[in-house]
Amino acid sequence: LQYAERLYAGCQQGYERLYADEGAVCEQLGALSHVLEGLVDVEPQLQGPVEAVKDALFGLEDAAGQLRHLADGVVFDEQRQTEVEERLAQLSTLQRKYHGEIAGILAYADEIEQELEQLRDSAATMEQLEGKISRSLEQLMALGAALSEQRQQAAKALKQAMESELEGLAMAKACFEVEFQSVEPAVLGLEKAEFYFSANPGQAPRPLASTASGGELSRIMLALRKVAPQADSLATMIFDEVDAGIGGVAASAVGERLCAVASGHQVLCITHLPQVAAYADVQYRVEKNVQNDQTSTRLVVLDDEERVQELARMLGGAQLSSQTVSHARELLQRCRRPSLF
Template sequence: MLASLRLTAFGVVDEADLELGPGLTALTGETGAGKTMLVAGLGHLLGTRADSGIVRRGRDRAVVEGRWVLPGHLVDRVRELGGEADDDEVVTLRQVSQQGRSRAVVGGAGVPVATLAALLGEVATIHGQSGQMRLSTPERQREVLDQHARPARLEPYRAAYAERRAAEAELAALRAAAIERAREEDLLRFGLAEIDAVEPVSGEDDALAAEQARLSDLDDLRALAAAAQTALSGSESDFDLPSAVALIGQTRKTLATLADRDDAAAPLAARSVEAAMLVTDLAADVAGYLDDLVADPLRLEAVGQRRAQLAGLTRKYGATIDDVLAWADDARSRLEALTGSDARIDELAGRVAALDRQLAADAADISTARRAAALDLEARVKAELAALAMPHAQLRFAIDEAPLGPHGADRIELLFSANPGSAPAPLAKVASGGELSRVRLALEVVLADDSAGHTFVFDEVDAGVGGAVGVEIGRRLQRLAAVSQVIVVTHLAQVAAFADRHFVVHKASDGQVTTSGVRALDDEERAAELARMMGGDAASASGLEHAAELLARARRA
């Protein structure tokens, strides 16, 4: 429910405040006073496109502020957006600058205009000429019928339809990529076969490189090892050549003698024994190393060939054998995924087929519910239209079979005929503006229980009708206002008389600038306004008497 509406520098309205409430609220005033500006202001809160032309001359921006009492799920949504709520009350704001820049605020948090429109669109609807045009669209006609039919399978159908679209899109993508996947599979399998044929081992390339270097340098290694052995153990051909083993042996004996004569030399003697053992072991190890340095041309050739095989892999699959092995692991994982794509295609195809069966069954149930609801809705709207001075009017929902779509398998069109003998034709083509207004009102009255708590704004709903019809319009707005908040901009006293509260829009001019304002009327002022609207003298006794009678009749309705 809209609790209050405030406009600042909005068109001809310099400043306007409306404290609203439940029930029926009437906005009246002379032609050109600016009544429609109030509706336009509310429209800006509901997402109307910003136009710098609505900014009042001499001001830098126009501001529309609405205070709403919202249901719990929308209050939660406001808080998710970063806004604040006072219990269930939320303040929304739309600002338009002279440069055409627009700003929207919900609960103190800046949001995109589309977000504000989506939020308030759940609780408020404006019925003006644009709203009537929207009733002429197949989408809105389907929404109206579904609002009354409430098909039990519609939501499951929509969820299944969305799932089917996603599955179909994935299936199409997998099928389209089948050739590319086959090509990639062949390349991966070839690479893995080439690697498996060589059977590389981690680190093998480095080990073979070291071995090849050793085998290639064998002569130099033997010369060096022999020189080391001679230095350690002496020469078999030159017995006078000193050796490390002989020298350390002599040192050990000398220190042992010294330690016998001086206890202080004992540690030195002990260390010389240890040194002699180390040198002797080293000499043995060098001799063993030298014995192992045997030329092996066949091994050298085998290592070279193996390294050539490994080099063939590292040229294609990685800089080292470890990189090659990593590529092979990745290739095997990718092959599993590619092979799994075929299984996924089968899975998706089966799921799409199952969803098609479910959708067909759900669509049949939805169509049945719509056809039953259409008959009931047509009959009830016909009765309402008869009371609105359209006794011969017919409204019919043409429901034809259509391909499965996001809302079922029905093509829905609202057909209308205002006169006897005229075949019903598409509403958008045959209904006048006044007829569309009454059709819209009749539908809302019939659907009132389905839209309890909603805020409806009617602008020009009484266009082209007279006094008796105006009474019926007022009566039906009053009935709708029993369950919803209704705001009506009207030129008819017969409509305004049914209102629970009444605002009059007035204008003033200083000869250069016209200003509109709005004020609430008490009972006496209200009678005078109704008398003026009926074309009489607002101060005349007869006019006031007629107005009082109209008010009394409306209160008895």
């Protein structure tokens, strides 16, 4: 198709110049042959050239006939050529975009045809998916409701246990609550929980994070660890100011509970009370040194006798007496095997 027009023009032009046009090559050779034949009687040697001219004439006439036949057989369809060229351009674009080989393009066509088939069936698929979602949501709500009921029961038990523990930690009037707030149904249930706390009677419980002081938070955390020791996988806990504002029996209660929590975790506690320090498996003393106008701080591990001396200092101040040292030694011995509850 690309060369049809040129092929037709060439064949037709050859036919016309050889045979069809006025004064065509065959016409001139025929006239020449007739003139030369009339002179053969005069010059017999012209017989050879005459035969050659006739052979050439026959050959050219045959060639002209073939050219006419070829020209008649050429089909030139400009619209068809345009369609084919556009198709070839489209194939070239597909090869650049998807695959360099026709086989690869056809394979990709099959793939997207399957996707189209799935999309044609999307209405049925959507209906199936919506049914599955509806059933899953029903199951989620049922399980969530059961979980919510268990959480309500656990919240009541936690409130009682926490308030009992806080009473032993010099917070006898404290109120501890677990409040639930509804959320979008999800894998963790239908609500989220938040601890509410009030340290004094007459005060409505408020969110624990914005209500309790540092010492109160430490004691609340200590109580939580006591009543729910397996609540998480924390390996190490640090308590600071857990003994703030307490002393005497309450301090001993704090020490006992720290010791109980330490049976399943590593507990680091910063304290100024000997009743708390005496329960530790290992005791450190913090020392501050000033040398050449430079201040440094270090931790010193205390052995048994050094612990007795440090506990005595914590009990009686800088002036140690034999009675204070004896009290410290008795305290340390009693706390090494506490009667935990």
